[in-house]
Ligand SMILES: [Mg+2]
């Protein structure tokens with residue numbers, strides 16, 4: 001499997017919807033928490049192992065080059081392919097051709113999506129298409145996906161019915177796509193459309209929300225999302241409280257008892273400034289062994305008790321489904337993680353999930369975050385290398401040295 005180590009980023013847009021700031025500043029240089037948006041993007045790619053960049057600049061491109069230079073400051077190599085502001089994206093890419101490797105990443109410079117390059121590269125290797133990108137479900141999108149992930153329809157006008165997905169950039173491309181790119185002043189979306197007609201595009205569905213600076217409201221939200229936060233994700237049964245015997249569920253507050261060492265750990269982490277989000281499977285609801293109302297009331301009492309100890313619980317996310325329902329929210333599926341990040345605007349790849357079941361580690365991997373396992377290492381032997389936690393500990397207090405570094 002080839003993992004690309006080069007990214008080409010389209011940086012030439014006018015950013016009209018961000019005026020007046022883009023009257024004097026090119027869109028990729030719009031500040032987000034004190035640094036240009038493009039810097040966040042370059043750092044994210046670098047964290048994924050990409051160290052070579054080609055910035056395809058246009059409108060006010062000198063400002064981009066003046067700021068980033070050869071990339072030394074960020075520990076990466078940057079080359080530039082400059083063209084006039086009126087050039088469309090297809091022509092910009094055509095101009096950069098000689099600087100690009102056989103397989104490279106291609107991005108727009110206005111979206112930020114949590115992603116794992118290894119997962120995307122594996123998808124690219126499996127699909128054997130010239131272009132693969134991350135897509136997200138959206139009712140009035142521009143993409144229709146076939147069962148096999150191959151893009152069946154690409155509609156840049158967004159007027160076609162039954163599309164269901166939108167494309168977010170974050171592409172892996174083979175240099176063979178240049179067979180479809182000419183020197184004409186046309187948009188890269190025309191190239192995608194042509195590649196789709198040749199069945200040469202596949203879309204990997206990403207469940208995490210994407211963020212963008214395309215208009216002032218989204219820009220503000222992106223700024224919040226990219227602000228570093230001290231949030232930890234944590235399981236309930238077996239971590240916060242003693243589990244019910246196998247096949248049974250905690251169905252009253254009397255049966256609920258805290259695991260003291262873990263609560264001590266949560267207290268220490270709270271003193272270091274962390275807040276918690278609880279993510280819990282409660283199949284007892286779907287199996288009609290405990291009511292949703294009872295679970296809610298127990299969780300409310302738990303939250304109050306924890307808060308009295310100075311432990312801040314931001315939210316409690318529960319999957320009420322039976323495992324036979326095959327829902328997207330029951331761990332090891334990542335649905336509740338995506339819901340939590342949408343509401344609390346934190347980066348999943350910058351946080352850790354603490355759990356006591358190997359499925360918790362799998363769920364964390366599927367969501368794109370790391371994990372800490374509370375329990376014995378020997379229980380993790382069925383997990384793949386990628387799914388392994390950052391560490392296995394007898395209790396949360398023992399895990400503090402790892403967690404406090406986050
Ligand atoms: Mg558990």
Ligand SMILES: [Zn+2]
Nearest residue numbers: 319321327329
């Ligand atoms: Zn569920």
